[in-house]
Amino acid sequence: MGVDSLGYVAFNVSKLDEWRALLEKVFGMEPRPRGDGAIDYRIDSYHHRLTLVPSDSDSVTVIGWEVATVAKLEATVDALRKRQVVVTAETAALCDERKVKQLYSFTCPMIGNRQELYFGPLVSNTPFTPSRGISGYKTGALGLGHVVYWVDDLSASVKFYEEVMGFAVSDYIAWDDNDAVFLHCNPRHHTLALMKADPGPAGELMHLLVEAQSLDDVGYGYDLVRDMGIPVMIEPGKHSNDHMQSFYLQTPSGFWMEYGFGGREIGPDWEIRNYDAPMLWGHRFVGA
Numbered sequence: 001m002g003v004d005s006l007g008y009v010a011f012n013v014s015k016l017d018e019w020r021a022l023l024e025k026v027f028g029m030e031p032r033p034r035g036d037g038a039i040d041y042r043i044d045s046y047h048h049r050l051t052l053v054p055s056d057s058d059s060v061t062v063i064g065w066e067v068a069t070v071a072k073l074e075a076t077v078d079a080l081r082k083r084q085v086v087v088t089a090e091t092a093a094l095c096d097e098r099k100v101k102q103l104y105s106f107t108c109p110m111i112g113n114r115q116e117l118y119f120g121p122l123v124s125n126t127p128f129t130p131s132r133g134i135s136g137y138k139t140g141a142l143g144l145g146h147v148v149y150w151v152d153d154l155s156a157s158v159k160f161y162e163e164v165m166g167f168a169v170s171d172y173i174a175w176d177d178n179d180a181v182f183l184h185c186n187p188r189h190h191t192l193a194l195m196k197a198d199p200g201p202a203g204e205l206m207h208l209l210v211e212a213q214s215l216d217d218v219g220y221g222y223d224l225v226r227d228m229g230i231p232v233m234i235e236p237g238k239h240s241n242d243h244m245q246s247f248y249l250q251t252p253s254g255f256w257m258e259y260g261f262g263g264r265e266i267g268p269d270w271e272i273r274n275y276d277a278p279m280l281w282g283h284r285f286v287g288a
């Protein structure tokens with residue numbers, strides 16, 4: 001039971017050109033236009049990891065969790081249904097759009113967003129061709145990266161992700177008005193973090209992290225962000241818990257993306273810690 005990694009994320013975006021510039025010029029992702037106006041983005045061997053859908057409003061339409069086996073997928077669906085969560089077996093047409101073999105969807109009772117569980121991602125037989133000269137992304141068994149969501153009920157949400165979705169706590173950070181719990185489902189330090197929705201808006205994505213294979217990718221990316229006038233929200237720095245060296249920018253949809261390198265991984269001797277600051281150094285808040 002439980003999920004194995006973050007697989008994909010899709011967004012409705014009102015500023016497609018600005019989004020294209022961000023994902024292609026800064027992050028070097030490879031666009032794969034779908035033919036219906038949407039653009040899938042490839043960052044590794046998978047067909048795609050991100051999708052932009054042109055819209056008159058901005059939202060995160062879905063996050064997709066990968067599950068390694070059919071048996072585990074079915075067990076996770078059963079666990080959700082035992083909690084009275086309505087889970088839908090999705091159509092072959094949606095499987096084809098997502099490029100997966102089998103797909104379920106549900107509305108998370110804690111975050112309130114649409115989530116999908118899938119098995120069997122399509123991989124490409126050709127090499128990833130980045131839009132700029134980057135070394136690529138750290139994905140594989142670690143998945144796409146991590147997402148951080150604001151929730152109303154932090155302890156109930158953590159319990160749900162532990163008991164139904166198969167996550168385990170990595171550590172805790174409480175600082176200023178913030179209270180955050182970090183959770184893993186594979187060796188990536190956290191695939192999901194949950195923050196008490198005070199001051200943040202419950203149910204909203206705070207940020208999505210993607211992790212580069214080299215610090216230089218992040219450094220050059222930071223220069224590009226500054227040159228292009230994209231808002232930097234948190235200056236470069238290193239996190240206290242996962243040791244990620246990163247910076248945060250504001251996407252054209254409002255939520256943030258973290259571009260990082262060097263996150264440490266959870267091993268068998270991992271010990272849960274409680275921190276009173278999210279950074280070892282740097283990571284000064286800039287704001288809009």
Ligand SMILES: [Fe+2]
Nearest residue numbers: 148207209258
């Ligand atoms: Fe992060």
